[in-house]
Amino acid sequence: MIEMTQVSKTFGGARPAVDDLSLSIAAGEFVVLIGSSGSGKSTLLRMINRLVEPDRGEILVNGVDIRRQRPEDLRRRMGYAIQSIGLFPHWTVAQNIGTVPRLLKWTKARIDARVDELLALLHLDPAEFRHRYPHQLSGGQQQRVGVARALAADPDVLLMDEPFGALDPVTRGALQEELLRIHALSGKTVVLVTHDIDEALQLGSHIVLMNQGRIVQQGRPLDLLRRPANAFVHDFVGRTEIGLRLLALDRVAGRLRPNEAAVGEPISADLSLREALSTFVARRVDRLPVVDDQGRPAGALFFSDLLERQL
Amino acid sequence: MTWRAPVPGALALGTLISLWSLPFVRFAPNRLLTGDGLAWWRAPLGLGHWAALLPCGLLLLAWRAQSRATRVVGLPAAALWLVALPWLAGMAARQMAPEVDGLARVSLGAGFWLSWGLMALLLGELLREAAWPVWRRVLLWVGVLLALLAELSGGALDHLSLLREYANHQDAFNLAFGQHVQLVALSVAPAALLGASLGLLAARRSRVQGALFAVLNLIQTLPSIALFGLLVAPLAWLGEHVPGLGIAGIGMAPGILALTLYSLLPMTRGTLAGLQQVPAAAVDAARGMGMGSWQILWQVELPLALPVFLTGLRITAVQAVGLAEVAALIGAGGFGAIMFQGLLGSAIDLVLLGVIPVVALAIAVDLLFKLIIAGVARHD
Amino acid sequence: MSRVQSALALSLLALIVLTGWLPHAGPAFALLFPDRDRLIYRQDDFADLILAHLAIVGASSLLAALLGSGVALAATRRWGLAFRPLLETLLAVSQALPPVAVLAVATPLIGFGPLPALIALFLYGLLPIAQGMLAGLDSVPEGAREVARGLGMTPAQTLWQVELPLAAPVVLAGLRTSVTINIGTAALASTVGVKTLGLPIIIGLSGFNTPYVLQGAVLVGLLALTVDLAFAALSEPLGRWRAPQPSPGEPTLAGAD
Ligand SMILES: Nc1ncnc2c1ncn2[C@@H]1O[C@H](COP(=O)(O)OP(=O)(O)O)[C@@H](O)[C@H]1O
Ligand SMILES: [Mg+2]
Numbered sequence: 001m002i003e004m005t006q007v008s009k010t011f012g013g014a015r016p017a018v019d020d021l022s023l024s025i026a027a028g029e030f031v032v033l034i035g036s037s038g039s040g041k042s043t044l045l046r047m048i049n050r051l052v053e054p055d056r057g058e059i060l061v062n063g064v065d066i067r068r069q070r071p072e073d074l075r076r077r078m079g080y081a082i083q084s085i086g087l088f089p090h091w092t093v094a095q096n097i098g099t100v101p102r103l104l105k106w107t108k109a110r111i112d113a114r115v116d117e118l119l120a121l122l123h124l125d126p127a128e129f130r131h132r133y134p135h136q137l138s139g140g141q142q143q144r145v146g147v148a149r150a151l152a153a154d155p156d157v158l159l160m161d162e163p164f165g166a167l168d169p170v171t172r173g174a175l176q177e178e179l180l181r182i183h184a185l186s187g188k189t190v191v192l193v194t195h196d197i198d199e200a201l202q203l204g205s206h207i208v209l210m211n212q213g214r215i216v217q218q219g220r221p222l223d224l225l226r227r228p229a230n231a232f233v234h235d236f237v238g239r240t241e242i243g244l245r246l247l248a249l250d251r252v253a254g255r256l257r258p259n260e261a262a263v264g265e266p267i268s269a270d271l272s273l274r275e276a277l278s279t280f281v282a283r284r285v286d287r288l289p290v291v292d293d294q295g296r297p298a299g300a301l302f303f304s305d306l307l308e309r310q311l
Numbered sequence: 312m313t314w315r316a317p318v319p320g321a322l323a324l325g326t327l328i329s330l331w332s333l334p335f336v337r338f339a340p341n342r343l344l345t346g347d348g349l350a351w352w353r354a355p356l357g358l359g360h361w362a363a364l365l366p367c368g369l370l371l372l373a374w375r376a377q378s379r380a381t382r383v384v385g386l387p388a389a390a391l392w393l394v395a396l397p398w399l400a401g402m403a404a405r406q407m408a409p410e411v412d413g414l415a416r417v418s419l420g421a422g423f424w425l426s427w428g429l430m431a432l433l434l435g436e437l438l439r440e441a442a443w444p445v446w447r448r449v450l451l452w453v454g455v456l457l458a459l460l461a462e463l464s465g466g467a468l469d470h471l472s473l474l475r476e477y478a479n480h481q482d483a484f485n486l487a488f489g490q491h492v493q494l495v496a497l498s499v500a501p502a503a504l505l506g507a508s509l510g511l512l513a514a515r516r517s518r519v520q521g522a523l524f525a526v527l528n529l530i531q532t533l534p535s536i537a538l539f540g541l542l543v544a545p546l547a548w549l550g551e552h553v554p555g556l557g558i559a560g561i562g563m564a565p566g567i568l569a570l571t572l573y574s575l576l577p578m579t580r581g582t583l584a585g586l587q588q589v590p591a592a593a594v595d596a597a598r599g600m601g602m603g604s605w606q607i608l609w610q611v612e613l614p615l616a617l618p619v620f621l622t623g624l625r626i627t628a629v630q631a632v633g634l635a636e637v638a639a640l641i642g643a644g645g646f647g648a649i650m651f652q653g654l655l656g657s658a659i660d661l662v663l664l665g666v667i668p669v670v671a672l673a674i675a676v677d678l679l680f681k682l683i684i685a686g687v688a689r690h691d
Numbered sequence: 692m693s694r695v696q697s698a699l700a701l702s703l704l705a706l707i708v709l710t711g712w713l714p715h716a717g718p719a720f721a722l723l724f725p726d727r728d729r730l731i732y733r734q735d736d737f738a739d740l741i742l743a744h745l746a747i748v749g750a751s752s753l754l755a756a757l758l759g760s761g762v763a764l765a766a767t768r769r770w771g772l773a774f775r776p777l778l779e780t781l782l783a784v785s786q787a788l789p790p791v792a793v794l795a796v797a798t799p800l801i802g803f804g805p806l807p808a809l810i811a812l813f814l815y816g817l818l819p820i821a822q823g824m825l826a827g828l829d830s831v832p833e834g835a836r837e838v839a840r841g842l843g844m845t846p847a848q849t850l851w852q853v854e855l856p857l858a859a860p861v862v863l864a865g866l867r868t869s870v871t872i873n874i875g876t877a878a879l880a881s882t883v884g885v886k887t888l889g890l891p892i893i894i895g896l897s898g899f900n901t902p903y904v905l906q907g908a909v910l911v912g913l914l915a916l917t918v919d920l921a922f923a924a925l926s927e928p929l930g931r932w933r934a935p936q937p938s939p940g941e942p943t944l945a946g947a948d
Pocket of ligand 1: 011012017035036037038039040041042043044
């Protein structure tokens with residue numbers, strides 16, 4: 001879907017912001033670019049829709065060199081959302097969401113229908129929110145509208161630069177869930193920038209860890225946790241909480257013993273192992289009954305099994 | 312082809328074009344005529360004509376040279392131009408109208424003013440790019456100013472019409488200076504006191520804020536000539552019926568009153584803005600330590616509001632210096648009297664004699680307050 | 692009707708009524724000034740003076756608006772950015788210049804009549820307009836600009852659909868200041884015989900005829916107030932999308948002339 005080959009970009013300073021970097025992103029993937037501040041994540045992201053032009057290297061989208069397309073056309077086919085949200089304060093929610101469809105000269109009826117559809121998708125009541133101005137929305141609602149606007153023209157690719165950075169943890173969690181749901185539903189390719197390892201592990205199907213304009217390691221979340229390529233990666237994903245992070249990635253279903261049983265309030269097989277751990281601690285027991293999503297007994301989870309296969 | 316330094320380049324080009332196409336000096340047989348313009352190369356400058364190479368050189372530098380070279384050569388060159396151009400004009404005037412008390416007049420042409428002004432902007436631009444510390448920039452400007460003053464007092468410019476108007480109107484000029492300063496000081500000082508009180512009131516009683524600013528904005532919207540005119544009748548009536556006051560419908564009194572009224576809005580606004588930007592936490596902490604409301608005002612709020620208040624005062628004073636120019640229409644005197652006299656006589660040099668000091672005064676007041684504010688801010 | 696709109700209607704009404712009534716106000720002025728014979732200014736029709744005043748202010752302000760905002764716009768585009776500090780220096784330095792000084796310098800150079808006044812008004816009017824445009828464009832949130840580009844707006848679309856609408860309230864404030872100043876300066880142009888509402892004031896002052904001064908001053912004041920309120924009414928709907936503004940303590944661009 002997106003092929004970047006040996007791209008470099010140097011701004012005024014001596015050190016390149018992106019340094020001879022190659023990256024390949026498959027269609028339908030949820031790619032998270034992560035790294036500390038100044039590591040070149042935003043620059044890399046902004047090269048994909050030509051907000052930044054690389055000094056060297058080439059970028060193909062769907063096999064076509066993006067330099068051969070008009071930047072505006074390219075961008076209209078990609079959704080874009082940023083941390084400061086950038087809602088146009090003088091436009092209503094409906095006008096904001098309809099930005100790209102209007103640029104693409106959709107009919108008014110089609111735009112209106114699309115706006116309502118997207119508002120509903122992001123759990124905002126169309127009748128209530130369509131005519132509001134951004135200053136009449138909470139931060140979380142504004143960011144929902146920002147995401148809806150990025151999705152408006154049904155782009156194949158969604159580019160997001162720390163979209164939830166300015167939100168409180170609860171709102172952020174809710175929006176992360178939304179985004180995962182939308183990704184699963186639509187199969188779009190998402191490239192998201194963050195500096196928050198928890199967000200990366202929760203959202204990404206493929207994580208790219210950057211430092212000083214280069215890729216340090218990339219792969220599935222589990223790969224980064226289990227096989228950090230070097231001390232930097234190990235440091236970044238967090239030495240102390242690595243066990244908890246691993247537990248957060250696996251479900252109870254993967255560890256339960258189907259033919260065993262236990263007493264007490266059963267837990268769902270869909271729960272993450274991390275949540276199961278806190279239940280163990282809270283109840284001071286060493287085994288928990290497990291039920292499947294229809295509520296039928298599925299077996300038991302043993303405390304000792306939580307430690308299995310780690311590292 | 313792109314320019315290395317487009318802004319200095321454009322300014323140097325502008326300097327050349329204005330020298331080339333506009334009269335450098337004007338010669339008139341007597342002061343009532345506008346006279347004929349003489350272009351740069353026709354003015355009797357002798358070897359001084361070669362000075363035109365200076366902007367040419369700057370143009371070349373701006374086109375091709377490294378920005379450092381442009382600065383190193385350009386800074387002294389531009390400063391030299393600012394000092395040399397008046398001197399050259401003075402020399403030309405001496406050649407064309409040798410007798411200081413004769414009828415013939417030589418005045419500065421548009422080419423002089425424009426090329427001087429553009430070069431001053433160029434110097435400012437180079438200084439900005441050089442990113443020197445403030446004191447070095449100020450030092451350079453003061454140096455240029457001192458050189459110009461030396462020319463002025465050394466008599467190099469005496470043959471220019473502007474200086475001859477000054478010589479002829481010296482008494483009126485000195486009188487106007489005193490009156491102008493009086494108008495500004497006697498209106499800004501009471502306005503500062505009154506505005507500070509009103510600002511304090513507005514900060515404490517947010518309900519009066521709306522009405523207060525509606526009135527002050529209304530006054531500010533009235534054109535100065537209208538406000539002066541509106542005050543004539545009531546003050547004349549007062550003067551007639553309360554003889555002891557020494558007030559009349561025209562003269563200083565309506566001038567000072569109108570300027571005070573105009574100054575109220577920026578003063579009140581400055582005070583209110585100053586008080587509003589005091590961190591609520593500071594006031595809270597003071598209250599928590601047991602300060603009374605007067606102690607909080609004097610020891611916490613006013614000191615913290617002072618820089619913004621002084622900025623308001625600076626804006627007010629600069630505005631008053633300019634507004635006082637119009638007060639001459641109602642007989643308040645000041646430099647406006649000289650300016651209007653020149654305007655009615657269509658004598659540009661007399662007009663300039665009434666305008667240049669006002670501009671200089673405004674800049675001086677502005678700088679003075681900026682220095683004071685910088686000094687106050689340093690103590691924080 | 693909003694408060695601004697009703698104030699505008701009131702002030703416009705007062706202007707019209709006064710213009711119609713003043714020629715017949717001899718008896719009223721006789722009460723105020725018992726020992727005078729020429730009580731009402733009759734050299735020109737007041738309505739004519741108002742129209743002439745508005746014409747010269749309108750023409751100069753329109754030209755100034757076009758050029759001033761154009762220059763400021765150019766100095767904020769990428770290709771003109773190098774010139775922005777120069778423009779700012781120019782605007783800062785010109786603060787020291789009273790508007791009447793521009794008029795006084797222009798008249799001897801260009802000659803008497805409305806042309807030098809028009810040019811002087813135009814030149815001085817440029818300043819607040821350019822300043823308003825710069826401040827207005829500065830007030831556009833960086834995120835809005837960035838997203839406009841990121842969503843695929845062309846530079847022209849970004850300018851017309853995002854930057855200018857967001858800058859509009861501040862730009863209009865600059866225009867308002869410019870026009871207010873020009874109304875005052877235009878009145879002063881009567882010192883050199885230009886036909887404006889300043890004429891009764893100037894003639895009254897030079898002839899020690901206080902009633903003339905009063906008539907001219909009231910009309911000029913009302914005219915300035917009416918135009919100012921018209922701008923206020925105009926800018927009301929522009930700020931509709933903004934969160935309510937807290938205080939009137941915010942500084943404006945410049946004072947009266
Ligand atoms: N427009 C720009 N102009 C100059 N330097 C830039 C610009 N954008 C980014 N940089 C520099 O490039 C480096 C990488 O920046 P960025 O990609 O924004 O990092 P990140 O998003 O990972 O925090 C930083 O050193 C930053 O200062
Ligand atoms: Mg970034």
